[in-house]
Each structure stands twice: as structure tokens, then as C-alpha cells.
Amino acid sequence: MQYFAALGLAPSLSLDHEDLERRFYSRSRELHPDRFARASREEQQRALEFSSVLNDAYRTLRDPIARAEYVLKQEGVDSKEVPPDLLEEMFELNMAREEGENIDGRLSQLLSGVDAVLPPKFAKWDATRDPAVLRDIRLDLNRRRYIGNIIHGHV
Helix, strand or coil: CHHHHHCCCCCCCCCCHHHHHHHHHHHHHHHCHHHHCCCCHHHHHHHHHHHHHHHHHHHHHCCHHHHHHHHHHHCCCCCCCCCHHHHHHHHHHHHHHHCCCCCHHHHHHHHHHHHHHHHHHHHHHHHHCCHHHHHHHHHHHHHHHHHHHHHCCCC
């Protein structure tokens, strides 16, 4: 888990945002490429590469959804499966939309519902490292992405 290691963190789905930010700025100051201006080319290149990884790590880990996607990928949990009940519900919502009904509120509620179940599941995986919990999170994130695509008109 390169991103977590870059910030001196253990892999976790639940992070303290203030601690993450402190670690990022501390590491950034410590290893910023400008501090290696008089170092060898090799050391300058390493500092530049680490700075790039550090920026990517911070950008990914500060967002709970991006962090979860990153952990799932690192743990090899990659599925595009969409829960069958969601497909049926989305079919009904799309039909309602085609009939001129405004479904934005219902879609926002669905998205909020998914967002509400994620933090407890993140905490459960952090405590147990149970692969079944990650698979469940994967389904929720797939559900979230699918709903988001409909909200943004991509489906």
C-alpha cells in the first residue's frame, strides 16, 4: 500500500483527516525537491518522484471514496457487479424520468443512503480485515457509481 506508506500510515479505510494533513505537510517540507537542489541528480530525481507519489497519496487518501477504491484495488477486490435490486430500481426511475417526472430527489436519497452505510463498513474492515466486508463495500461503491452516473446523465 504505497500511498499509506508514503504518509507513514497503516492501511485503513477510516482516517483522521487532520492527522493525514499534518503528515502530508510534514513529509512535503522534509522531502521537497527544492531541498535537494545541491544534491546529486539521482537524489534530486528520487525527491521529485517521492514528491509526486506523496501528492497522489494525499489527493487519494483524503477522499473517503477514492481511498476505498484504492484499498479495494490494492486488495484485489475489483468487480463491476451491480446489485440486481439496483438495476430494477434504476429501470423504474428511468421510466419515471422518461414520463417527465423529476427523479433527482429520489436519486439523491439513494446516494445519501449508500454514503450513510459506508463509514460503519469502513470501520468494520479496519477492525477485522475481513475480505467479505471489502466485497460488500465494493458492491456499495458500484451502487454509488451507478447512481452517480444516472444523476449526471451518463446512463
